Amino acid sequence: MTHDEHVGDPSRTGEPASLLAPDGALKTSSETSSEASTEALWDTSLEVTAELVRDLYRWMRLTRRLDSEAFSLQRHGELGLWAPSLGQEAAQVGSITALRPTDYVFPSYREHATALVRGVTPAQMLEQWRGISGCGWDPAALHLHAYTVVLAAHLPHATGYAMGVQRDGTDEVVTAYLGDGATSQGDANEAFNWAAACHAPVLFFVQNNQYAISTPTRLQMRTPIHQRARGFGLQSFFVDGNDVLAVHAATRQAVSQIRAGGGPALIEAVTYRTGPHTSSDDPTRYRDQAEADAWASRDPLARVEKLLDARDWWTPAWRLGLDAECERLGADLRSAVQSFGPVELDGLFDTVLGGRSALLAEQKAGYADYVAAYEEVSS
Ligand SMILES: Cc1ncc(C[n+]2csc(CCOP(=O)(O)OP(=O)(O)O)c2C)c(N)n1
CATH class of the missing domain: 1.20.5 (Single alpha-helices involved in coiled-coils or other helix-helix interfaces)
Structure with missing residues (x-):
């Protein structure tokens, strides 16, 4: 038996719940509820309107444009490092848009969509990656904490913050983003347990993008993350992270239960880190092209485009307008970063x-x- 065979493969335990198939087909509520009943609490009451789908798609496109521009800027020597969000747009946009703007969020370091949606300008976002600021925005004003690169260090903070919210008696929900690799950290396990023990109003949103740098999920753990969550006493959801509608519905469901006093929850969103771990990484050294190709057919934006086409929910004028908005974002970001000053050693x-x-x-x-x-x- 090889090492690989011996280690459990968490991805083989049941299908994550989904609403929108890779071919753009929208599942009916009876289909989604029967599938999801095997794995997760699931609310299919999401009203899928043209406006909602266009809004989610717009944020995903803007995020993708920001990401490609930032990557190019890093390659041109303007940034010290960049951690791409390519491929993970649905997980991020679907979840952040399901929160109230006043719900405090603790991102990790790849959640660029959450920052965009919260009103961080692309240039502010890149200050930290340039090394000219520890955080380019005001966390208190935007209810968005600074990026945390030390894996899982922000999770006990999120639980503690949620315990403060609990004592304030407000109905705010705290959300912390983390990766599959971060769930292996002691801090994550302490935060999960303490959140459950204290019934704290916190949502842990795990983007299982299949890798912690070069270590695949199947080598990191034997029990899937959403199942481990239940062991801590967290409500858990298992969702297709490349399906923006499913992520949005799951997050709405989780957040409304937490807000109503139902206790903390964890969402495992299954996705794929399409690009390298960071601009310093070369993924061809540890993963096959065939694997990347298979995930490419599940691209989170492409399936929404198919839905918009099939329902005739967008017009050529709207598409051109969004193309122009994306190009403006790229051009404005480029000129802003090129006018940043040098990194001050002090x-x-x-x-x-x-x-x-x-x-x-x-x-x-x-x-x-x-x-x-x-x-x-x-x-
Ligand atoms: C405490 C700590 N140990 C190690 C690292 C180095 N490191 C940075 S990212 C990373 C992998 C993280 O994987 P995952 O949590 O799945 O998130 P992803 O980068 O895939 O989004 C590691 C080991 C770190 N930043 N912090």
Whole structure:
């Protein structure tokens, strides 16, 4: 028996609930409820209107445009790093649009759609990736926490924040985004358990994009994430993360139960990280093209386009308008980032700790030498 065979494959345990098939067919409510009853609590009361579908599609297109522009800017040396959201637009847009704007959100580092929908400008979003700011927006004003790169570190914070909400007596719901890999962290497991024990109003939204950098989900765990959630006492949902309507319906359902005092929940949205882990990664070293091709046929935007076509829910003028809006976003972002100033070493190092440290001083001097070496080469 090979190592691979020995390890359980969580993706083989039941189908995630879906509403919109990859061919653009919208499932009827009887079909969705019978399928979902095997795996998840599921509300099929989502009213699928042309306006809703166009709105979700617009946010996905804008996110995809932002992502491709940011990737190009990184390749042109304007950003230190970029973590692409390509392929995960439905999971992000479907969920963030199901929350109230005042529901506090703790993103991880790839949730660019959540930031866009919350009103972060694309240029503000890229400040952190340029290294000129720890967070380009005001978390309190937008009810959107700073990106957290330390895996799962934000999850105990989200649970604690939700316990504060509980004590304030408001009906706010806190949402924390994480990846499949982050569920292996101790912080995640503590946050899940504590949220359940305290009946805290928090939703954990897991984007299972099949990989934690190069480690596939099947090597990370033996029990699927949505099943583990139940062990902690969280309500759990298992949903096709490339189906924006299913994600939207599941998140609405989870959030309304939490808001009504039903306790915390976890959604596992099954998706695929189409691009590399970050601009520093080369996925061809650890995954097959055949796998990427298979997922390409389940692209989250393409299936919505098929639905819009089939129902005649968009016009050529609307499409052209959106194309133009996307191009404006790209052009504005490019010129904003090109006019960003250089990375200030003081800001980068002196805000890490409250006081001074010999190690940081040494690192700062080392980095200054590194930058100076480049200046010598280019002069
Ligand atoms: C505590 C910690 N350990 C290791 C890392 C390095 N690291 C960055 S991303 C990543 C994989 C995360 O995978 P997943 O949670 O599935 O999210 P994804 O990047 O796929 O969205 C790792 C190990 C980190 N940032 N923080």
